[in-house]
Amino acid sequence: MIQKDENTEKYIVREDSGAVSILTLNQSRQRNALSSKMMSALIFELNDISESPNIRTVILAANGPVFCAGHDLKELKSISSCEAHAALFAQCSELMMRIVTLPQPVIARIHGMATAAGCQLVASCDLAVASETAKFATPGVNIGLFCSTPMVALSRNIARKHAMRMLLTGDPISAEQAWQMGLVSDVVAEDDLESATHALALRIAEKSGSTVKIGKEAFYRQIEMPLADAYDYAASVMTTNMQTRDADEGIGAFIEKRHPTWRHE
Known part of the structure; x- marks a missing residue:
């Protein structure tokens, strides 16, 4: 190191x-x-x-x-x-x-x-x-x-x-x-x-740090994949992302018409 x-x-x-x-x-x-x-x-x-x-x-x-x-x-x-x-x-x-x-x-x-x-x-x-x-x-x-x-x-x-x-x-x-x-x-x-x-x-x-981290990693991984593999991978990423606290907060805030409170997790 x-x-x-x-x-x-x-x-x-x-x-x-x-x-x-x-x-x-x-x-x-x-x-x-x-x-x-x-x-x-x-x-x-x-x-x-x-x-x-x-x-x-x-x-x-x-x-x-x-x-x-x-x-x-x-x-x-x-x-x-x-x-x-x-x-x-x-x-x-x-x-x-x-x-x-x-x-x-x-x-x-x-x-x-x-x-x-x-x-x-x-x-x-x-x-x-x-x-x-x-x-x-x-x-x-x-x-x-x-x-x-x-x-x-x-x-x-x-x-x-x-x-x-x-x-x-x-x-x-x-x-x-x-x-x-x-x-x-x-x-x-x-x-x-x-x-x-x-x-x-x-x-x-200002965005959710955990969401940005997930998205950045997924972007570089999928871009090197064949199309079908990229969609399979991206779907699995979104499934995992949906389980995060910030996704739950962000979707709830959108529906309730308020600003989300991110915990970056």
């Missing part, structure tokens, strides 16, 4: 505000590259949040002019063994999967550039709010290192030919294009980015 050390806060700044936790990438001079230490710090905080019942939404943000430039190329170049490279890419996959499997929804708040594994980070989040000036790219092909792991998240968010165009050309796309393709869920004015993202996080945090 990854342990927190004295350097963790140098890489990730965490701020909890009510039911919302904000994790900010904090290596602006390195363009918030996903070095091994950056990924360790982020995985640590996500693991801690997964055990925090009072946190119901997570915002992933960044300091500096760049959201995330992907892998730290100097770090990649400094190691030569196949085993070391494999460990680094496995750590990146662990990070992306931790976002997907986190009980709480994760919202990326993107300004500036999100490239390569930084674009993968955006694609791995449940929602993504982008500044209208943000840009996205998977430019590995330009340096002889195809964005193969970013491709996994990217191809599960946008249509195949859009994904292949990004991967084969390395050309950046605008926030508007990213929204049209489905890579981001919202595009807002740069001055409104922080407030709009926080408002969205609060809207989700």
Whole structure:
């Protein structure tokens, strides 16, 4: 298990505000590259949040002019063994999967550039709010290192030919294009980015935490299934969901025309 050390806060700044936790990438001079230490710090905080019942939404943000430039190329170049490279890419996959499997929804708040594994980070989040000036790219092909792991998240968010165009050309796309393709869920004015993202996080945090947890897990499991299997699975999830206290409260509140009182259970 990854342990927190004295350097963790140098890489990730965490701020909890009510039911919302904000994790900010904090290596602006390195363009918030996903070095091994950056990924360790982020995985640590996500693991801690997964055990925090009072946190119901997570915002992933960044300091500096760049959201995330992907892998730290100097770090990649400094190691030569196949085993070391494999460990680094496995750590990146662990990070992306931790976002997907986190009980709480994760919202990326993107300004500036999100490239390569930084674009993968955006694609791995449940929602993504982008500044209208943000840009996205998977430019590995330009340096002889195809964005193969970013491709996994990217191809599960946008249509195949859009994904292949990004991967084969390395050309950046605008926030508007990213929204049209489905890579981001919202595009807002740069001055409104922080407030709009926080408002969205609060809207989700107001829902039943147990219901959102059930729904997020079910969404990612069913999407990989054949249609008939997905319906069978989703029906079993709804059956289980119906037995929860919050489902009983929510349906009762709707019928009685009152606001529900969630216990998040």
